[in-house]
Amino acid sequence: MAKDDSVYTLYGTAFSLYTGKARAYLRYKGLAYRERLSTLRVYKRIIVPKTGVAFIPVVETPEGQFIQDTTAIIDTIEAREPARSVYPPTAKQRLTALLLELYADEWLLIPAMHYRWNYPRQNRKFLLAEFGRVALPWAPAFLRRLIARRHADRFAAMLPTLGIHPETVPAIERSYEALLDDLETHFSAHRYALGDRASLADFGLIAPLYAHLYRDPAPGRLMRQRAPSVARWVERMFDFNPPCGTWMQGDAIPETLLPILRRQFAEQFPVLRDTVAAVASWTQAHPGERLPRQIGSHRFRLNGTEGERALMPYPQWMLQRAIDFYASLAPAERASVDDLLRETGGLEALSMDIPTRLRRENNRLVAAPGPSQTATSR
Template identity: 30%
Template sequence: MAGVYRIFGSEMSPYSVKVRSYCRYKGVPHQWIVRNAENESEFKKYAKLPLVPVVATPEGQGLQDSTPIMEYIDRVFPKPTTHPEDPTLDFLSVLIEEFGDEWGNKIMFHHRWWAEVDQIATSHVLARAMMPHADDETVANMANAVRERMTSRGHFVGSSAATAPLIRGYFEALIDVLEVHLDSRLYLFGARPAFGDFGLAAQLYECAIDPTLGGILRARAGHTLSWCYRMLEPHNDGHFEDWGTLRGTLEPLLEIVGHYFLAWSAANAEALAEGRETFTVQLGGEAYSQAPQKYHAKSLKALKDKYAAVKDRSTLDSILERTGCKAYL
C-alpha cells in the first residue's frame, strides 16, 4: 500500500503498543499487523533482530527499536508534537519514556512470568496470537512451550524469589504516585500526551491486561488504569502545563526514577564494564541483586547524551538534584 507504514507487532508487546499509539496520535497512515506464523517471511524481510515491533516504511525500509522509531516518526511527522516547548519539561518527559521502557518493563515482565495464573493466561494468549487458525490442542502445546521458554528467562530482568517482593513494592509505589498525579490531569504533562506518556503507559497497559497486576490496578488505581487505556488512542485535549503546576505530584515520580531506576541502571552499567556476573545495589535501603542487562547500558548512554544536549540546564539540574537523578546523568 503506497504511503502506509506497516507495524509488525503484538498486543502483548509493550514496545509495539507504544509505537502503535504514537502512530495513531501523530496521524501516521499505518497498518497494524499481528506478527504470526503466517507473515513470518514478510516480517523477516524487515527485521534484523527477531523482535517486535518492526516498522516497514512506505519506502521499504525496516525500522526497529521503539524509541528510535518514535524519533524517526517525529522527523517525518513533527506535528502534533509530543515535546513540550520548555526544554526542562521535554527532558523530564524523555527521561520518563526511558524509565517506562526499562524499569516499567522489569515490573511488567517479572509479574507476567512469575505467578502461575499469569504464566498460564499469558502463554495461551501468546500462543493463540501466533497460530490464529490452529486447533485448540496445537495451541495448548504451543502455550506450554512458550511458558517453559519464558519462565526460564525472568532472570534477564532480575526476576527471582529474592527480588519478587521488591519488584512488587516497586509496582505499588509507582501506581501510588501516578494515582495522585493523574487525579487532576489527562496525561503526565497536562492535557496532551508527551513522549514520556507513551513509554510508561504502554508498560502499565501490559500490566493491566495480565491477571495479577490487572487486578491490583482495577482495585486501587483507577486513574492510572484509565490513563493506560486513554493512551491507546491519545488526543490533544489542550496544553502542556508548566513546572509550577506539575511539580507537587510529578516530583515523587522523578524520585522513583532517581532513587530506583537510575541508581539501578548506573550499577548495572558499572557491573557490565567490570565484567561481573551479578551485582547488588541498595534501592530504597534494601539490597537488590541480579545479573547485568546488556541493553540497558546502551540506553543509559543514549539518555546521558540527551541530557548533555540540553543547552540551559539551570532549572533542570535543580529538579534532577532534588529528586536524586542528577548523580547518574
C-alpha cells in the same frame, strides 16, 4: 501487491509490552496504519529478513522501510510527521520525558514481568490462549497450546535475569504499589504526564502499564482497584487522534511527578551506573567483538532488599539520550534543570561519565568511542 502510499504497518501482538507503546503512538499521531500479528510465519518471512533480529514491534513505512525498536520508530516518524510532536521543546520537560521513557522501558519491565509470570493461577490460561493464537493462528488447538507453553516457559525463565527471585518479590511489589499510588495522584489531576498533551513520557509509561499491568488479569485487577485514574489514563492513551492540548506552561514539571523521579534515581540509577562500568570493562576485554545482550551480573538493592540480576547494555544506550541532552543545555537552561535534579536526587546521576559509548547499527548495539546519537535524533 502495490504499496499504499500513506499507510504504515505495525508488526506485533496485543500482549507485547513494546508493541503497545508503538500502537499508542501511531494512534496519537492520527496516522493511518494496519496491524499484522507477528506469527511464526511473519517472523520467518518478514521480521528477521527485513531487520536482522527477531524482536517486535517493527513498523514498516509506506515506502517499505522497516524500523525496529520503539524509540527508533518514534524518532523516525517524528522526523517524517512533525505535527503533534511528542518531544517538549523546553529543557526540564524534555529531560523529564527522556528520563521517564528510560525508567518505564527498562526498569518497569521488572514489575511487568513479575506480575505476568508469578501469578499463574490468575494469568496462565489467558496468556497461553494469547500466545497460541498469535504464534500459529491456523493450527489445531492442541498444537497452539503446545507452542504457547514453550513460549510461556521461555519468558518465565527470564525472571531471574531481571532480578526477580522469591526473596525480591516483596520489594518489587512494594515498589510497584507505591508507584501506582503516585501515578494515581498524578493522573487524578493531569490528563497526561506533563499536562494536557501527551509526550514521550506517556508513551514510555504505556509500555509496561498496558500490555502486562493493565491487560493481564491479576495486575489489571490491582490497577483498576487501587489506581482507577491510572486505568483511565491507559484507556485514554489508545484514543485515535485525540485532542492535542498543551504541556504545562513555563517548562513546569507537575509536583506529582517528583516522587516518581525520586524513585527512578534511587532505584534505577545505581544499576545504570554498574551497567556503564560493566560495558566499559567488557568492551576493553573483548575488543572488536559484538556486544551480547547480557554482560555478566551484579548485586542490586530495591527497597532495602538485595538481589542479583543480569547486566544488559541496552539501558546504557537509553541513558545516553538523557545525559546527552543534559550536556547540550546552555547555562541558563542548565540552572533551571539543576534545580529539578537537586530536588529529585538526580544531579550527580546526570553528570555520570560514560567511558564506552554505545550506538545502534543494523538494529544491534556496538561500542563507539565518540558520541553515539543525540537525545533528539534517536
